[in-house]
Amino acid sequence: MVKYGFGVDIGGTTCKLGLFSLEGELLEKWEIPTDTADGGVRILSDVADAVEQKLKERQIPRDEVLGIGLDAPGAIGEDGVVSQAVNLGWRQYPARDVLSQRMNMKVRICNDANAAALGEQWKGGGAGCLDMVMVTLGTGVGGAVIAGGKVIGGAHGIAGEIGHMIVYAGETERCACGRYGCLEQYASASGLVRVTRCLLEKKNRRTILSDTPELSAKQIIDAAKRGDELALDTLEILGKTLGRALATTVVVIDPERFVIGGGVSKAGEILLEITKKYYVQEVLTEGRETEFALAMLGNDAGMYGSMRLLLE
């Protein structure tokens, strides 16, 4: 009888592996290094070895295993071919079939941001919710749209790219995408640092951040939690731009819930409060009741999502 599945989150440095029950209980998790040498040709055989070793160690017969769900950082087609994953060295790489043939098992694969959203929707901040939008405030701002329990990929792979929604028409600094005023410029970890630096230049104000040579998003968030005014101003700008982006998102896709994750979301309730304040001011009346939640699975979200994908 089938009892188990594996969810594997393939990153540029490590692969996170999870052994799951079919109900989505994470029974064990561990990591192996990602060997990106030679175009990443050994990554999946390393994953296969790790899975086989775990089966042996736990004396799990192969007919009790449903298969392996994978995610990878890159664009992936319906056919399981990774068209490009720069950090892994893969290009036009039929990852699904390679692993499936090696293991003689069902294998499913999707993009890492989409897997994280699926994971949160299954067992995290979006649990119980078929229509959600996930926003990941990390080094950049990523996102994913889930409608009816399924990730919307988009015709050009940019569905859910809310980080590149233009939220401020007056911006003079250029975003990495080449345009001006994208959400990512205010709400990502690097955006927080950028905004704080701007405020430090303009305002002659007491702040515990003024003598910080290597300013980080974590420092800014910690300072805000301790009541530092300038850090709080930075969070206001984050909340205002994120609130606006989500208010705009609502008239397109109207989700039941927004789930906010990534490193910056460690700011926690204060981030949700400020964002909701601006969101409610800007949103069309019917959208006021949309729920807000923090992501709950952290770095495990991709593993959960990969396992969820396997169950489809």
Add this chain to the structure above:
Amino acid sequence: MVKYGFGVDIGGTTCKLGLFSLEGELLEKWEIPTDTADGGVRILSDVADAVEQKLKERQIPRDEVLGIGLDAPGAIGEDGVVSQAVNLGWRQYPARDVLSQRMNMKVRICNDANAAALGEQWKGGGAGCLDMVMVTLGTGVGGAVIAGGKVIGGAHGIAGEIGHMIVYAGETERCACGRYGCLEQYASASGLVRVTRCLLEKKNRRTILSDTPELSAKQIIDAAKRGDELALDTLEILGKTLGRALATTVVVIDPERFVIGGGVSKAGEILLEITKKYYVQEVLTEGRETEFALAMLGNDAGMYGSMRLLLE
């Protein structure tokens, strides 16, 4: 053998009825008045009478009929209950079951804007396209999102309400929704008239529109087609705001194609050209290839979409 179906578009003044083949060929269409008296209690029995009469007239046996697809202007639940349709007088009205019991046939019902989008996706400007966004530039600006061939309803019924996306932060006049700078204020029929009036006040310029006491969107569009500069300025503002709204839509849902319908879309190719010009300037690179098309079914779109819904 089942060969036929009916698609019925229930409006506040008339009900448009269509007899379709299962392949979606419109074999015959006609209209009956919508009797909204007494809370609209006779609307569906009038529809039923009309359908029965047509079957008799064409000597179609009932076992050759799949059923009736309906749309109505209002919010409609998955259970086929119209929670409110102001123009019909319906409130918490189980329209699907009422007609199904009367006719002893399969009946399906959805909102009119969604039906129009489904119709266009099936047999109109969105044909061959599973992921599309429809924007209807009518008295107001409506819209609908179709992903994987299905209409996205949204958790609060406002998915696809792109008319209420805020596209201009500097607006001083209030939109009907109570906020400022919504797309509808520039791209609807009434928006065109409003913008033209503003331009007439500000600019002392020769225009064939200056002596028009009862300015209409049609007059403005006709003037633009004849090269009137002020009317062309109005269309530029329409194209700029619509292009911006669609560029924003792309980072949420990333459709394959935009389909533009409604009375204002009679401006035709000139409207598409101006909109695309601004769209390409503002959109994230990956979204530049998104297709643009005009709606093709006009007032028949709702009938087509209702018939399409019946086939699900």
